[in-house]
Amino acid sequence: MAAIQLLFEKLQPTDANIDKATAGNICICGTYQRIRKAIHLAAPNKKTILK
Amino acid sequence: MKQAINVNRRNFLKTSTLLGGGLVISFTLPAGIKRLAFIEPPSSVFSPNAFLRIGTDGSVQIILSKVEMGQGIWTTLPMLIAEELDCDWSTIKVEHSPVGKEYAHTFIPTQGTFGSTSTVSEFDRYRQAGAVARTMLVEAAAKRLGVPANTCSTENGFVIAGDKRVGYGEVSDDASKLPVPSVTLREPKDWKLIGKSQPRLDSPEKVNGKAIFGIDIQFPDLLTAVVARSPVFGGKVKSFDGAKAKAINGVIEIIQIPYGIAVIANNYWAAKLGRDALKIEWDFGANATLDSKQQLEAYRKLAKTKGKSAQQKGDVTTALAKAVKTVTAEFAFPYLAHAMMEPLNCTVKVSSDKCEIWAGTQIPSNDQAAAAKLLNFKPEQVVISTPFLGGGFGRRGALNCDWVIEAVALAKASGKFIKLVWSREDDISGGYYRPSYLHHAVIGMDSKGFPIAWQHRVVGQSVFSNTPFGGDLEIDDSSVEGIKGSPYLEWVPNHSVELHTTKNDIPVQPWRSVGKSHTCFVMETLIDEIAFAGGKDPVEYRRILLKNYPRHLAVLNLAAEKAKWNTPLPKARFRGVALNEGNGSYVAQIVELSIDKKKIQLHRVVCAIDCGVAINPDGVKAQMESCIVYGLTAALYGEITLEKGQVKQRNFNDYRLLRINEMPVVEVHIVPGLDKIGGAGETGVPPIAPALANALFAATGKRIRKLPIRPEDLVKG
Numbered sequence: 080m081a082a083i084q085l086l087f088e089k090l091q092p093t094d095a096n097i098d099k100a101t102a103g104n105i106c107i108c109g110t111y112q113r114i115r116k117a118i119h120l121a122a123p124n125k126k127t128i129l130k
Numbered sequence: 131m132k133q134a135i136n137v138n139r140r141n142f143l144k145t146s147t148l149l150g151g152g153l154v155i156s157f158t159l160p161a162g163i164k165r166l167a168f169i170e171p172p173s174s175v176f177s178p179n180a181f182l183r184i185g186t187d188g189s190v191q192i193i194l195s196k197v198e199m200g201q202g203i204w205t206t207l208p209m210l211i212a213e214e215l216d217c218d219w220s221t222i223k224v225e226h227s228p229v230g231k232e233y234a235h236t237f238i239p240t241q242g243t244f245g246s247t248s249t250v251s252e253f254d255r256y257r258q259a260g261a262v263a264r265t266m267l268v269e270a271a272a273k274r275l276g277v278p279a280n281t282c283s284t285e286n287g288f289v290i291a292g293d294k295r296v297g298y299g300e301v302s303d304d305a306s307k308l309p310v311p312s313v314t315l316r317e318p319k320d321w322k323l324i325g326k327s328q329p330r331l332d333s334p335e336k337v338n339g340k341a342i343f344g345i346d347i348q349f350p351d352l353l354t355a356v357v358a359r360s361p362v363f364g365g366k367v368k369s370f371d372g373a374k375a376k377a378i379n380g381v382i383e384i385i386q387i388p389y390g391i392a393v394i395a396n397n398y399w400a401a402k403l404g405r406d407a408l409k410i411e412w413d414f415g416a417n418a419t420l421d422s423k424q425q426l427e428a429y430r431k432l433a434k435t436k437g438k439s440a441q442q443k444g445d446v447t448t449a450l451a452k453a454v455k456t457v458t459a460e461f462a463f464p465y466l467a468h469a470m471m472e473p474l475n476c477t478v479k480v481s482s483d484k485c486e487i488w489a490g491t492q493i494p495s496n497d498q499a500a501a502a503k504l505l506n507f508k509p510e511q512v513v514i515s516t517p518f519l520g521g522g523f524g525r526r527g528a529l530n531c532d533w534v535i536e537a538v539a540l541a542k543a544s545g546k547f548i549k550l551v552w553s554r555e556d557d558i559s560g561g562y563y564r565p566s567y568l569h570h571a572v573i574g575m576d577s578k579g580f581p582i583a584w585q586h587r588v589v590g591q592s593v594f595s596n597t598p599f600g601g602d603l604e605i606d607d608s609s610v611e612g613i614k615g616s617p618y619l620e621w622v623p624n625h626s627v628e629l630h631t632t633k634n635d636i637p638v639q640p641w642r643s644v645g646k647s648h649t650c651f652v653m654e655t656l657i658d659e660i661a662f663a664g665g666k667d668p669v670e671y672r673r674i675l676l677k678n679y680p681r682h683l684a685v686l687n688l689a690a691e692k693a694k695w696n697t698p699l700p701k702a703r704f705r706g707v708a709l710n711e712g713n714g715s716y717v718a719q720i721v722e723l724s725i726d727k728k729k730i731q732l733h734r735v736v737c738a739i740d741c742g743v744a745i746n747p748d749g750v751k752a753q754m755e756s757c758i759v760y761g762l763t764a765a766l767y768g769e770i771t772l773e774k775g776q777v778k779q780r781n782f783n784d785y786r787l788l789r790i791n792e793m794p795v796v797e798v799h800i801v802p803g804l805d806k807i808g809g810a811g812e813t814g815v816p817p818i819a820p821a822l823a824n825a826l827f828a829a830t831g832k833r834i835r836k837l838p839i840r841p842e843d844l845v846k847g
Contacts, residue, residue: 098791105782107471107521108200109759111793113752 082118091122176302178266178310180232181259182211188287188299190217192224195233195241196248197492199519199526200756201811202749203248204332207256209745213323214260214316216284217298224331226516229498229509242493244527244640246713246809249745253807254315261313263305270304271296318743318804327748332518342517344490345551347477352547353382355540356401356556359390362414362775363561364635367391374407384408385543392540398551417635418775422566425772426462429568429589429632433460437587437628440610444624449583453574457659460570462836463590463648465563465770466641467785469763472520474552476537480505485512485541489534490519492527500531501538523760524640525562529594532562532637558785559777563770564641565591567609567648571656574624579664580675584625586613588649592631593638606631608640612649612712612816617679618657636772642760643812646712650816651823651837654708658824659833668707668824669695681716681740682709684801688738689718692799703733706824708817714808715741716801719758721794721821725829728844732762732794735821737814739798742806750810751798757814758796763788765819769838 085092085100092100097115106114176184183191192211198204204224212219227233234241236251264284271289272279274296281291288295318324335341360366370391372384380400385392391408395401450456477488485505491497494514502509519526528534537550552560567590574583592606605614606629613619613627641647661671669690676682686709690696699705705722722734737754744750767786771778779785823834832847 098793102789102791105471105787105789107469107760107763107787109756109788110752111759111788111790112755112796114790 082114082121085118086122089122092118174303176263176266176306178263178306179259180227180230181256182215182263184217184263184267184298184302184305186299186302188218188221188297188302190215190222190287190298192222193227193233194224195227195235195252196243197226197490197494197516197519197522198332199243199490199492199522201248201753202330202746203243205328205330206249206746206749207252208331209323209328210253210256211260211263213321214257214313215264216286218287219323219328221287222331229494229512229514234495240493241495242527243522244492244524246715246811246813248809248811250714250807250809253743253745257315258313261315262310265311265313266305266308267298267301269308269311270301274301274304324743324745325747328746330749336518343472343520344477344488344517345472345475345520347488347517347549349547352477352549353394353396353544354398354401355392355394355537355544355548355550356398356405356553357387357390357392357536357540357550358405358408358410359556359560360412360414361559361777362412362417362420363637364417365389365412365414365775368411368413370411371409374409375404378404378407380404382546383544385540387539387543394540394544394546394548401551402553414775420634420636420772420775422464422771422773425566425634426568429462429566429630430460432589432630432632433568433570433587435630437589437630438605439626440605440629441614441619441627442625443619443622446583446585446624446626449624450572450574450585453583454577455575455579455663457573457575457656457663458571459652459656459659459833460568460835461648461652463567463569463651464768464837465566465636465638465772466647466764466768467558467563467770467779468521468523468525468639468641469558469782469785469787470519470521470523470525473554473557474525474533475550476534477547477549478537478541479547480538480541483507483511485538487512487514487534487538488517489514489537490517490522490526491534492519492522492524493529493531496527496529497531497534500535504535504538505542523642524644528562528639554782555780558770558779558781561637561777562639563636564647565593565636565638569648569652571652573656573660575660575664579660579666581618581622581660582624584619584622586626586652587628587630588613589630590632590648591634591636591638593640593644605629608645610649611645612653612710616653617682617711618653618675620678621675642757643712643815646710646812646816647764650708650710651820654710654817654820655823655827655833658706658708658820658827662827672707672709676709682711682718685709685716685718685738685740688799688801689720689736692738692797693720693722693734693736695720704825704828706821706826706828708819708821708824710813710817712813712816713811714806715739715810715813716808717754717813717817719814719817719821721818721825723794723822723825723829725826725844728841730766730822730826730839730844732792732822735794735796735818737796737798738801739810739814740801740803741808741810741813742803744800744803744810745807747800750800753810754798754814755796757812758818759788759793761815761818762792762822765822765837765839766792767838
C-alpha cells in the first residue's frame with residue numbers, strides 16, 4: 080500500500096524515494112533489495128496497476 | 131498533493147465493529163479456503179512413491195517432506211522431481227506432507243526442516259521419485275503404443291514415440307499397475323531445470339493473499355487463547371482475580387495452568403483485552419534476580435579457570451611464553467530472539483480418540499510424539515497439518531515443542547477448539563533464545579606474524595543438552611563449532627579450546643546458524659587482528675593460512691575479485707572481509723561502509739558462496755540476502771537483556787530490525803560446482819557481523835568486542 084501511494088506521487092521513484100516511502104514496512108527475511116526492484120518494475124506499468 | 135488511496139476497493143482489510151464495542155479487523159479470506167487441509171488427491175491417482183501423485187488429468191501433485199518458511203524449498207524440491215519427470219511445470223501443485231515414516235529425514239532420525247539440510251538430504255530421493263514415475267509412465271505408454279520403451283522420449287507431460295504423443299494422465303492408471311523400477315538419474319550435463327533459476331511456485335498465492343499461514347487458520351467454533359505467562363522464567367501464579375477479564379465481551383473462559391493464566395475468547399482481540407484485565411500476583415521464584423550484567427561478570431570469572439577441553443594440541447602455555455607478540459581479547463555476545471514475522475501460534479482440536487493440530491512447525495514428528503504423550507494417545511491418533519511458516523529460524527523447531535504442547539494442553543483442559551496465539555511481545559520476551567556467550571582468547575605470534583599459540587575459552591549455555599540432537603555429550607558442539615575444527619587452528623601447533631557450559635533457567639534454542647553465530651565473529655575478527663598486527667593484508671593473510679583449503683580459498687578469491695579488493699576505495703570508504711563454512715557450504719563476504727555523523731552507512735556487501743550444486747540459483751541468492759539482513763539486524767541491534775529476572779525487550783521498537791533505508795546493495799556470486807551439495811539457509815549469517823566489524827576497524831582503528839555494535843564503537847580510537 081505504501082508503494083501504491085508512492086507510485087501515485089512519483090513517476091520514476093529513486094531508491095531513496097522508495098526507501099523513504101516504505102521505511103515503515105519491515106522485513107526480517109531481508110527482501111528489501113527485491114522490494115526496491117519490484118517497485119522499479121511496477122513504476123512504468125503503474126497506469127495498469129492503479130486502474 | 132497526496133491522493134487518498136481507496137483502500138476498500140482493494141479489499142486489503144475489512145473492518146467491522148464487534149457487538150458491544152471493540153474493534154475487530156478481519157482479513158478477507160478467499161472464499162472457501164479458511165481451513166487448511168491436505169489437497170484432495172484426484173479420485174484416480176498414480177502414486178509411485180510418497181512424494182508424487184499424477185492424476186488422470188495429468189496434474190502433478192508434489193508432497194514435501196520439508197516445510198516452507200520462506201527459504202524456497204516449495205520450489206527447489208519440486209525442481210528436483212520435475213528435472214527427472216519431464217512434466218509440465220505449470221501444472222504442479224505442492225503441499226506439505228503429514229507426519230509419516232515415508233517423510234523422515236534421510237539421515238537424521240526424525241521428520242523436520244532444520245540445519246540447512248533440506249536440499250542436501252532430498253537431492254537424490256526427490257530426483258529418484260521423478261525418475262521412477264517417468265520410467266513407469268513411459269513403460270505404460272510404450273505398451274499402449276506397441277513400441278519398445280527405449281524408443282520413447284518425454285517432454286512437458288507427454289510420452290513421445292515418433293509422431294505419436296500420449297499425455298501422462300492418459301496412462302497414469304496403467305502406470306500405477308506396474309512394478310516400481312530401479313532407475314539411473316540424469317547427468318548434470320543433461321539438466322534442464324537444475325541450475326536455472328525458476329519463478330517460485332508459492333509467489334502467486336503469497337502476493338494475492340490466498341496463502342495460508344498458521345495464524346490464518348479459521349473454522350467454525352474455533353476459539354482463540356492467549357496466555358499470561360510469568361514475566362520471570364519459572365515463576366508461578368500465587369493468586370489471581372479474573373473478574374474484570376471475564377467481563378470483557380467475547381471472553382469465554384479463564385483457565386489457570388502451571389505457569390500462567392490462559393484467556394479463551396471468541397477472537398484474538400477479546401482474548402488480549404481479557405488478558406490485560408487480569409490481576410495476577412506472581413511468585414517469581416529463584417530467577418527473580420537474573421541479571422545480564424551479573425551474568426557477564428559470572429561468565430568472566432569462569433573464563434579465568436580451566437574448562438573442559440574441546441580440542442588441544444601441543445603446549446599452549448609454553449608457546450605463549452615464547453611468543454614475540456600476543457593478542458588478548460574478550461568477546462561478549464547477548465541473548466538473541468528469533469523474531470519471526472509471524473508470531474507463534476497453534477490450532478488444536480482434541481476429541482476422545484483424535485487430536486488434530488494445525489501448526490507452522492519445523493519438526494512435526496517431535497510435536498506428534500509430544501502431543502501423543504500428553505494425551506495418552508498413540509502417535510497415529512495425532513494428525514498434524516502444516517501451513518506456510520512466517521519465518522522459522524529455529525524457533526519453530528522447538529526441541530521441547532513448547533508452543534505446540536501449550537495449545538494441546540489448553541484444548542484438552544477446555545474441551546474447546548483452541549487457536550493459541552503468542553503476541554509479538556510474548557514472542558520477543560518469551561525465551562528460547564540464542565544463548566549469551568563469553569569468549570576469552572590469547573594468541574601468540576612469531577616474528578613473521580603467524581600464530582604459534584592459541585588459547586581459547588568459551589562460556590555459555592548449551593542449546594542441545596538433554597535433547598536427541600545433542601552431539602558429544604561431554605562437550606556441547608553448538609558452543610565451540612567453528613573454533614573446534616577450524617582450519618585456522620590447523621596452522622597453530624599449540625592450541626587449547628576449552629568450554630564452560632553453564633546452566634540456568636533461561637530457555638535457549640538453536641538460532642539460525644547455531645554456534646557459528648558467535649564463534650565466527652570471534653575467529654574472523656581475531657584473524658583480522660593478527661593479520662594487521664603482523665602488517666599483512668587480511669585477504670592475503672587468509673590465503674596463506676588456508677592454503678590447504680581450496681573451497682575456502684575459492685569463495686575468498688571470488689569475493690575479493692568481485693569487490694576489487696586490491697583497488698583502493700574512494701576516500702572515507704572502508705571495507706572488511708570474513709569467511710564461514712557450515713552445512714556443507716562456504717561463504718565469503720566483504721562489507722563496504724562509511725561512517726557519517728556517528729552512524730554507519732552500509733554501501734555494499736559482496737558475497738561469494740560455494741554450495742556445490744545451486745539447484746535454484748536465484749533461491750541461493752535470496753537466501754544469502756536473507757542471511758545478510760538477519761545477521762546485520764543482530765549485529766547492529768540484536769540484544770535480549772534481563773534485569774530483575776525480566777526480559778526488557780518487547781517488540782520491534784526495542785528489538786529493532788534493519789530497515790530498508792539501511793539496506794546495502796548485496797551482490798551474490800555463486801561458485802559453480804556440480805559434484806557436491808550444501809545448504810544455503812544459514813551459512814551466510816555468521817560472516818556478516820565480523821566482516822562489518824573488520825570494516826569498522828579499518829574506519830576507526832577500534833576492534834568490536836561486544837555485540838550489538840554501539841555508537842561509541844564508531845568513534846575513532
